[in-house]
Amino acid sequence: MIKQEMMECFEKVFGESEGVKGYFAPGRVNLIGEHTDYNGGHVFPCALTIGTYMLAKKRYDNKLRFYSMNFENLGMLQCTLDDFKPLEDKHWIAYPKGVMWTFEQKGYKVNSGFDILLYGNIPNGSGLSSSASVEVVTGYMLRDMLGYNDITNVDLALFGQYSENKYNGVNCGIMDQFAIAMGKADHAIFLDTNTLKYEYAPVKLEDARIVIACSNKKRGLGDSKYNERRSQCESALADIQKVKDIKNLGELSSEEFEAVKSSINDAVEATRAKHAVYENERTVKAVQLLMDNKVDEFGKLMNDSHTSLRYDYEVTGIELDTLVEEAWKCEGVIGSRMTGAGFGGCTVSIVKNENVDAFIENVGKAYKEKIGYAADFYVVDIGDGPKEF
Numbered sequence: 001m002i003k004q005e006m007m008e009c010f011e012k013v014f015g016e017s018e019g020v021k022g023y024f025a026p027g028r029v030n031l032i033g034e035h036t037d038y039n040g041g042h043v044f045p046c047a048l049t050i051g052t053y054m055l056a057k058k059r060y061d062n063k064l065r066f067y068s069m070n071f072e073n074l075g076m077l078q079c080t081l082d083d084f085k086p087l088e089d090k091h092w093i094a095y096p097k098g099v100m101w102t103f104e105q106k107g108y109k110v111n112s113g114f115d116i117l118l119y120g121n122i123p124n125g126s127g128l129s130s131s132a133s134v135e136v137v138t139g140y141m142l143r144d145m146l147g148y149n150d151i152t153n154v155d156l157a158l159f160g161q162y163s164e165n166k167y168n169g170v171n172c173g174i175m176d177q178f179a180i181a182m183g184k185a186d187h188a189i190f191l192d193t194n195t196l197k198y199e200y201a202p203v204k205l206e207d208a209r210i211v212i213a214c215s216n217k218k219r220g221l222g223d224s225k226y227n228e229r230r231s232q233c234e235s236a237l238a239d240i241q242k243v244k245d246i247k248n249l250g251e252l253s254s255e256e257f258e259a260v261k262s263s264i265n266d267a268v269e270a271t272r273a274k275h276a277v278y279e280n281e282r283t284v285k286a287v288q289l290l291m292d293n294k295v296d297e298f299g300k301l302m303n304d305s306h307t308s309l310r311y312d313y314e315v316t317g318i319e320l321d322t323l324v325e326e327a328w329k330c331e332g333v334i335g336s337r338m339t340g341a342g343f344g345g346c347t348v349s350i351v352k353n354e355n356v357d358a359f360i361e362n363v364g365k366a367y368k369e370k371i372g373y374a375a376d377f378y379v380v381d382i383g384d385g386p387k388e389f
């Protein structure tokens, strides 16, 4: 269905569709372990069944032509392979172009132009990693179409992160691209971002569902605040390193942190570091609880995660706090927290099957009353990583 519509659109926009291939990469939701990935800590995300679809066709010249069915008002956007502008490129094409540029930087020549059509069913700017999804689908397409079969899916994640950092100017960690490139249906990924060692953990929620609530608050200044949080953690780490030999905050237990926290010179930076350390510890604990089928206790740690993100890391805001507070009031809610970078975007909740409808109604109503506009709700499934479609 999606493919047929996309093929028709491809022919309308670009003409000839012979040689076109289709690719898909998912979005992701993080269950717990927020703002730990650039601190060498653990994360526990999973890929979704919604994501980004790409049709691509090689060209015989060096032109790049792009069209997004999500931004039809922008029409067809064009450039050439000589036209990479790190940190300056505008519009959504900065993401696929960033990955092409990264391939070149890593020694994988992009030696032909492309016609590229995109369609995504992840809400934009929602914190479900629509940009990382575009990055991974682009890398997956380039690997296949250019025949670079030595590139692994972990490399695709690293290339996506590199392009986000160096081409798009957001100093993100590895979580999003890794969750997307390595996704596995019905499993979350317990990833140590320091070593990139990972384990798939089955998420068997027999009587509950994962519900995502999108605040519809766009992140806006989020990227600069995100980079600021990252520098605050780095600065706290530098202070701690004067008294303790560590490479990143993720190495510290909460007890060790308490013993050295007075070495951090700035009070705000100390609370940022505290979140990173405690959240990492919480994540390790939470995964164990889930494996032991103690879903209720896992949910409590999700709630604690939100509280820490709200008061210590200060990345929530009234929209996310309202969604979570209202969720906590609802019957059948096992846990609820913001997910992703914060500053807008989404919350993730685990809700008992029989309470999902009432949850959506009650949280939705209270949110609209307090915030003035509606939230959107998605009952999601955990899907696989990138694939041809």
Ligand code: GLA
Pocket: 033, 034, 035, 036, 037, 038, 172, 173, 174, 175, 176, 340, 341, 342
């Ligand atoms: C964004 C970043 C990730 C991660 C989260 C916060 O999604 O892209 O690398 O830092 O925020 O956990």
